[in-house]
Amino acid sequence: MKKPLELTSHTGIIINASKYRDKDCVVSLVGDGVKGVYRAINAYLPTNKNHVSTLVFSKVRLDVGGYSDHPSISSTVLLKNHAEVYENLFFSSALAIVQDIIINLFQDGDHIQTEYLESLLDFKNPNDGQILFGVLVTILHLSENLGILDVSLSCPVCGKKLKRTACYDFELGGLICNDCQEDNFLSDSKEDKIKILIKAYKVTPDKMMIEINKMFGLELIEELARHIENSVGYHMKSLENFKKWFFNL
Structure with a gap:
């Protein structure tokens, strides 16, 4: 025994x-x-x-x-x-994406930066744009915990600190410096999405309640989901449901 x-x-x-x-x-x-x-x-x-x-x-x-x-x-x-989460269907459905990742991609004893999830659950009366930003930040850090992303303001290709960036590529690790963008023949990313990502990389858990454009937020979460699927082979049905229910996609 x-x-x-x-x-x-x-x-x-x-x-x-x-x-x-x-x-x-x-x-x-x-x-x-x-x-x-x-x-x-x-x-x-x-x-x-x-x-x-x-x-x-x-x-x-x-x-x-x-x-x-x-x-x-x-x-x-x-x-x-956190019963108020269930009073906001958009919020609880967006949280299901985070829940999906933690349940299916992390094992007992695995390291997780839990402070971002805790802060997200503490949001008070958030609007949809704030919820999507909080979910985006949380997924970014979960991806880093999985070892498939570098959530820092250094270029994941060359390691140099970012001075300027016009491009991100999750498959290459995140925000890309101008030199590595040119070396890898990468096009400029949409400026609004770059700005959101820089905010998401910089934000601390206690300052996460930031409103962003809903569609840009959704697009970034979708791109992260594709990166997760390409990296570890897991397809998130929760994101499909979320898009269908709230964006008719």
Whole structure:
């Protein structure tokens, strides 16, 4: 038999709670720079105080024990309920894109820059342009965590600090300096999208609530999604649904 685990506490955002067998639940928690996956015994019973399936996108503290091969949640403390997310269908549907990436492309114990997701969930009464900027920033940093993008103001091709840029190419790693743009025969990118990307690269989590043009924001998220698919082979159905519901695309 596996050795029992010492009870530990983990604080973060519940990103997913999926049913396992008849009554149990597998919970993905994102917090303190890491993704953790835990089992909640009998969590789908309505009488269970650890009914975590209702707490997706909420900030919680999980007390975890059990055994090393299947750690389980012994208690759940709600720290911040982000129920307002569900009152804004545009917001919750856009968050589903971020959720999709974390659930399917990050494993238990993987590093994630969780502060961007936490800041996004703290948005108060955001408009659509602000939501898309927050989602864009979060996906940029998730892509960096996956090792497929460089979210810095240095050229990913030559490594030099960017002085001026008229081009980005996610396949090459991000914002491209003028010399490397010329060397790689790249056309200028749309100026408005360059400006949005520079803002997204520079912004700190506490300053993320910036309004951008919705269509430019969507186009950048689509381009990132294609880059993710080309890099790791994962197609995001959540983005297709989002485009169909809100942009008739």
